[in-house]
């Protein structure tokens with residue numbers, strides 16, 4: 001356990017991976033814990049990762065002081081169907097990625113410009129009409145934010161994002 | 175009975191019996207009729223019919239807290255389940271192991287707003303340690319065994335099992351509890367790490383101004399934990415204070431016990447906490463009623479914290495040395511290390527520390543102004559203590575001033591004899607809890623120290639007491655006020671007693687009689703002993719209506735948001751110190 005006494009009381013962002021039993025109500029338990037205790041959820045993703053063991057993995061991006069973050073992890077570990085909780089922000093380097101689908105509706109110069117920027121960001125076109133594109137972009141949250149910002153004056157109409165998924169670098173599993 | 179021929183209700187009862195359940199507190203309804211039918215046809219489990227489901231949960235809490243076993247509740251779907259919510263929340267806050275079986279509409283109707291349908295697992299998720307919805311009769315026995323494991327291990331708590339009616343009626347297979355099988359994800363830690371134990375022993379041995387601050391976790395850990403704690407405290411010669419939930423974990427009449435701490439704790443306990451250099455927290459959770467102003471909570475001390483729940487550590491107060499584990503196990507580890515290492519305390523420093531404590535003690539902070547004309551509530555409890563001290567007595571309380579006076583003036587010599595709603599502060603807890611304790615200990619003396627307002631919240635349970643011939647004693651300190659509310663209004667709201675006077679109270683003597691019990695009343699100090707003696711001699715339930723001073727307040731008091739040294743010691747103190755603005759928003 002990190003020693004909260006020695007750490008600053010500033011608000012920090014943390015990415016937490018939670019391995020849970022894939023059973024009814026488990027997501028409600030996790031979300032209820034955050035809302036009931038007044039913790040932030042900046043993003044949350046969930047999907048089954050092992051069908052045989054019926055395990056799902058939840059990735060939560062949250063923020064708080066060191067004391068709050070430690071409390072969040074202790075509270076998560078207290079839930080009966082939780083196998084493992086790992087703070088990827090503390091436990092070593094991790095890769096964080098998000099995927100977004102972005103709809104841009106425009107013609108003429110704007111349409112050309114959107115395509116050019118998409119190319120720079122390595123966003124793919126997954127759907128197009130005469131007037132619209134749907135771009136698929138993967139990357140760190142900041143990269144996606146930047147892309148969306150650039151698309152705003154170019155006819156941005158709709159955004160769908162997955163939220164962050166993350167995994168520790170190196171050989172060790174969760 | 176052949177395995178494959180059992181229906182869900184029978185499987186359920188078999189699982190309960192295998193778990194050692196002897197008593198269930200419940201109330202029937204459509205969704206649980208199969209269970210009631212199965213209960214009717216067996217003898218192993220006794221059913222106590224309460225008069226409102228809320229009463230069933232508190233009775234189960236009283237049963238559990240007074241025995242160390244699980245309290246089991248059985249209620250129907252919809253309103254039966256929602257009535258249980260307060261009790262479940264109470265059990266969660268106070269770490270009481272309770273299993274609550276709730277009926278549910280049949281699986282194919284779930285989600286259709288069927289008759290008496292409620293989303294019971296949804297509603298009870300935040301007020302239980304865990305809950306289950308059983309959808310297949312062949313899961314039922316496994317779920318019940320798991321529920322008992324979850325409710326009783328780690329930090330104990332309430333568990334709900336929601337039982338759709340078709341699951342109760344379908345035939346299925348019973349599986350016994352697999353004793354050795356580990357839970358796949360839930361694994362509480364019971365032993366503390368060895369190097370943390372070493373550090374703790376060093377800190378404890380080298381302390382100059384030590385204090386044990388112990389709580390409900392000692393009781394939860396079992397009677398052996400109290401024994402070990404007593405042994406270790408005696409061995410060190412250090413002072414010990416207890417939380418409201420921990421009373422009885424250490425003998426209350428021992429000279430090393432310096433009283434309860436916190437908002438209504440003793441002067442000596444709070445000042446010892448403020449001035450100590452090493453604090454040994456054993457199974458207590460730094461509740462706000464105990465810490466007062468966090469920024470000024472025991473600023474000079476190194477803090478050791480033994481707790482089985484890692485989320486209790488550093489939640490409110492940052493500690494120097496957490497020891498995650500079960501109290502009994504960790505105390506054994508510590509004592510072994512202590513003896514192996516031949517550790518000794520600093521006798522000289524300790525003598526000086528006790529000298530200081532003796533000075534604080536000399537303030538006699540629980541003293542009050544005696545009266546010849548009117549019964550002081552403190553005096554009523556002193557007499558109750560005196561006249562019951564030779565008996566095996568279990569005390570429950572309601573919530574309010576009377577609860578605090580009971581904590582201050584009654585002596586608890588052993589664990590599991592004191593039951594009170596600490597974390598949630600649920601008025602109406604005491605009578606059903608007393609019923610549960612009396613069911614568990616039919617020969618013992620069980621007394622609910624009550625207020626006239628609180629007792630009205632579950633008064634219907636007198637009917638339960640009558641039906642099962644449970645001779646519980648309800649000792650009402652009748653001040654005709656919601657005294658605790660009145661006290662706060664006096665101190666914080668300019669004596670504007672908004673809605674805190676109890677109008678139109680019943681005649682409690684006649685009320686007791688109408689329920690088939692005995693009613694007694696004392697209005698003058700000289701009547702008190704006679705009424706108490708008569709109450710104790712009565713082999714029926716009794717309401718003793720003790721008319722006490724209406725304006726008496728509970729002292730000492732640390733006003734909300736104040737520090738431990740900032741105690742109000744008596745009526746003369748109150749005007750001198752206005753409560754801070756931050757304090758005004760606190761409860």
Ligand SMILES: Cc1cc2nc3c(=O)[nH]c(=O)nc-3n(C[C@H](O)[C@H](O)[C@H](O)COP(=O)(O)OP(=O)(O)OC[C@H]3O[C@@H](n4cnc5c(N)ncnc54)[C@H](O)[C@@H]3O)c2cc1C
Pocket residue numbers: 267268269328329330388389390391392394395396416417418419420434435436437438439457458459460461463464480481482483486499500501502573574577578595596597598599600658
């Ligand atoms: C009107 C009113 C006034 C009050 N005033 C006061 C007051 O003046 N002083 C006071 O003390 N309280 C007071 N209370 C009670 C207060 O609200 C809390 O309920 C109480 O202080 C908590 O007690 P505790 O710290 O012992 O914790 P509990 O609620 O008993 O919690 C037990 C702790 O021990 C841990 N634990 C459980 N089992 C084990 C185990 N086997 N091994 C190790 N650890 C374990 C748990 O994880 C938990 O952290 C008042 C309540 C009311 C209603």
Ligand SMILES: Cc1ncc(C[n+]2csc(CCOP(=O)(O)OP(=O)(O)O)c2C)c(N)n1
Pocket residue numbers: 572573574575576577599600601624625626627628629651653655656657658659
């Ligand atoms: C269910 C519930 N409602 C409200 C409260 C708030 N409350 C705390 S103490 C109290 C008054 C209790 O009055 P009484 O039972 O007469 O006890 P007294 O303080 O007079 O001894 C109230 C209303 C509570 N604790 N529980």
Ligand SMILES: [Mg+2]
Pocket residue numbers: 574625626627651652653654655656657
């Ligand atoms: Mg009253």
